[in-house]
Amino acid sequence: MRFGALLSGGKDSLYAAWKVMQMGSDIACFITIRSKNAESYMFHTPNISLTRLQAEASAIPLIEQETEGIEEKELLDLATSIHCASEKFHLDGIVTGAIQSVYQATRIERICHQEGLWCISPLWQCDQETYVRSLANEGFEVIVAGVFADSLDASWLGTHIDRTFVDRLKKVSGKYQISIAGEGGEYESFVLNAPFFKKRIIIEKAEILFKHGAGNYRIISAGLV
């Protein structure tokens, strides 16, 4: 079967795509929604423009769609891009990195049904600690690209998501109810390398923006090696 994978730049979307590849299916394209609204429920991530590099690194075509990020209206933009991707790449279904967010998952599923596409979420309800720990072991190089929880300060930004990260996060997670996978939006991630990448991303220039208890690791320039 041929799938289009929703791509935010973060670990969940790229790991879900990898699981589908491991099942023997093709990822025929990635689909990225670039929201102009930083408060979007569905789509905002700090380094969304860099999904281009991830698509290039994995030699998979990218469908990009901009949205104003107005609630519900942005779903029409998502539907449009899924429709176009499906037509262009003859897709059988869509892959999402949804883990627990019913809000995201049901809306994407509804669009897939309308388009006659299967919707598959390999991470749905997975054990979050096992999953996050497996990332580095399986060849994913991931950094923390945003923090949005009281207990996470600027020192987390740009650090690698590995065993040390999980141990450190677990120390604060129980106390502050932080999901290990960041499913409540506590942190965002960005993938620099994955087992199916033909090149890896190197960050040439980045800045840390942190105020009012939240922050982004904004990549200003990056390349492939």
Next chain:
Amino acid sequence: MRFGALLSGGKDSLYAAWKVMQMGSDIACFITIRSKNAESYMFHTPNISLTRLQAEASAIPLIEQETEGIEEKELLDLATSIHCASEKFHLDGIVTGAIQSVYQATRIERICHQEGLWCISPLWQCDQETYVRSLANEGFEVIVAGVFADSLDASWLGTHIDRTFVDRLKKVSGKYQISIAGEGGEYESFVLNAPFFKKRIIIEKAEILFKHGAGNYRIISAGLV
């Protein structure tokens, strides 16, 4: 990847296994739980002993486990059989035919997490009418093996699940809130043929048992051709 597929004999479990095959993965074994309790929340189906024939028809090994069918205790039996199947067939994950039942899905997922297995439900939240209509078109020969809803009488038992079935069911479904896929337990099904079967099942002898507004189509003897 290699999956074990939970097999009840009905359409959902065999169609889910078929979708995983289409994704390019192997179904290394089927797993059937035979409950002695006809009221089991998880496992009862009228013709459960005939999953042997379905496994034989598809040339896929079958792991069978009996359970007394006591609530929660039966989950331990499921866990045991998943564990054994995983060891024997080196599984990466389990396939379920769950569509909407959170009760079933979350319990199976929990067991998979404990075993370090992926849990995949290709039919999860699918559009039920589209799915049931696609069965006959995709080469599934399925009959109604049980009816457990006020609006479904003995005349439904043994009939084929095809376009006529869906049209007929839709006439009563709105009025009586019957799910098209029978997800509320309104009806049970049994699969006689599937696109990956090497032989098809023929029913040699069957009886219809119907009383107090519910009934089973009980297959007494069947063979492969």
